[in-house]
Amino acid sequence: MNILNTIASAAGWIAAACLSAGAWAQDLTPVRGPADRSVIIRGATVHTVGGATIKDGVVVMGREITGVYTADEFRAWAATVRWAAPGPVEIDAAGKHVYPGLIGAFTTLGLEEMQSIRATRDTAEVGEVTPEASACAAVNPDSTLIPVARTNGVLIAGVFPDGGLVPGRACAIRLHGWTVEDLAVTNSGGLVVNWPWMRTVRGVDGPREDEQAKDIRARLARLTEAFDGALAYRNAKAPGGPTDVRHEAVVPFLPAPGGGPGGRVYIRANDADQITAACAFAAERGLSVVLVGGRDARLCVDAIKRAGVLGVILVGTHNLPKRADSDYDEAYRLPAALRDAGIPFCIASGQETGHERNLPYAAATAVAFGLTPEEGIRSVTLDAARLLGIGDRYGSIEAGKSATVMITDGNPLELTTRVERAFIDGVEVDLSNKQTVLYERILERYRQRGELDAQGRRAQPDGAGR
Structure with missing residues (x-):
């Protein structure tokens, strides 16, 4: 009985925590x-x-x-x-x-509130390949992180799902509105692909290298099936025939039967091996690709151009060097390197969802290391809008x-x-936002104690300045 009471009490606390997370x-x-x-x-x-x-x-x-x-x-x-x-x-x-x-090109705003509380994270669907999942459908319009980002000028955001090989479809939202429908700029802005890691890693712990290689081949096979299977499905489907929801979700992102471009496919890839493999995959199938991440993009310029990649969403500039022999400012200079190579790009914050307000400072670092101030602003406005497919409106x-x-x-x-x-x-x-309200609350305490004046400045003691 004591054990049952303990379990019931624990369940009550867990339920309360979940409800509290929603309230926060x-x-x-x-x-x-x-x-x-x-x-x-x-x-x-x-x-x-x-x-x-x-x-x-x-x-x-x-x-x-x-x-x-x-x-x-x-x-x-x-x-x-x-x-x-x-x-x-x-x-x-x-x-x-x-x-x-400002436009946050790559975020999880509305999908994630507190990383430490699972009940407030809705970034991933169950399964490796879920192209039918829409990030827009899961956005919480009442997220407290939306007004925090808005306070610093971030007014539009690309929202990306995560988890698995094909986690679903990204969307673009405006950071103002009552409902998901109010927020949505695009409900289905592009299909997201998390490109598999292409190298095996030798180490004491973890699976053997042959097992890692086998897993890489299996993941690439599933990815190939997702696109080639959808193409075969489209070509073979008869009017009134059975519908496969997952194939149907991929079809809009394949080249049109008449040869026109399909919808955008956002491929997350950072390592040079990932980028070159992803570009070859996209070129073979005629996909309209935007790379997301792109840490090694400067090493893959020829592959990116051959594949006709639309551009690169650089996820942050405040990154440590990727390799032991890399220059300390490798990430800071990457935007300027892509500009010089003629590859379109924009800059995302690369930070946790709660810090999306720091987006302009990621661009500022790129300005300090090669971009002009005008290019820095464009990288978080017009260039971001174009790579999200909303450049005609924002x-x-x-x-x-x-x-x-x-x-x-x-x-x-x-x-x-x-x-x-x-x-x-x-x-x-x-x-x-909640932070500005808290700031004013603290100021009011010191005003009541006579330590600050009405404008929040330090009050002059009696007789000061006479």
């Missing part, structure tokens, strides 16, 4: 409705990314960007426009900067694109820069 994962910041008035941002330096930078520029936007003007062009345009009451919202941004919202400030922009007091790659206001699809979003 609730985002309580306001979700604002669709914009019902146009917005005019005036006087700022507008960094369009897709074109020239405009000093003393003007951005006019609703849900989409209506136009981007110099001050003189705006005055001429405004003289021809009659606004319906109550008119647009005007923002005086003199001395500020306007940038497109990533730059241009007429007709989504009004997903931010107003800052400096370059977002600088640690000292603050994002003062942000808009996603024309809706101004709340930039508070």
